[in-house]
Amino acid sequence: MTRFDWKADYCVGEGKIDAQHEQLFMLANKLVEASDKKDLTACAMHLFRYVHAHFRHEESVMRQVGYPGYAEHYAMHEQQLARLTEISADIHNDRWTSERIVDFMENWLKVHILKEDVRLAAYLKDHRETGESTPHAAP
Numbered sequence: 001m002t003r004f005d006w007k008a009d010y011c012v013g014e015g016k017i018d019a020q021h022e023q024l025f026m027l028a029n030k031l032v033e034a035s036d037k038k039d040l041t042a043c044a045m046h047l048f049r050y051v052h053a054h055f056r057h058e059e060s061v062m063r064q065v066g067y068p069g070y071a072e073h074y075a076m077h078e079q080q081l082a083r084l085t086e087i088s089a090d091i092h093n094d095r096w097t098s099e100r101i102v103d104f105m106e107n108w109l110k111v112h113i114l115k116e117d118v119r120l121a122a123y124l125k126d127h128r129e130t131g132e133s134t135p136h137a138a139p
Contacts, residue, residue, distance in 0.1 A: 004028045004105060010113050012121030013128075014061060020054040021113055028105040032098060037091065044088050051084060062120065065127050073116055080108055 034040035090096040
């Protein structure tokens, strides 16, 4: 059973970011469905690496288009990475709870994407409509 379902409503209009977000939903499901510490550790490590790469790409896009909310968005990314690091430490020290992981993932996937990334999407859309090309550059 998947806990986090990707919906087209979550798209921000930049193909690579949207594909990464969809992948993050899949990784989040794997994390919360992990059956033992070994699986949980492997899923957490994979998620952390993927999230880090995703954030760097998203930040690159924001810099390229001159996104005015870049500094705040970057700070949110750093907070999320710090929280993932804490969760990883909790997993390592046998202090994790699935509820904490679910709360983190729900907040990040549903709140950050639906609120903050949608703001970015609106900016990218406005950029396209003014004739400026939306970058497709890598991380």
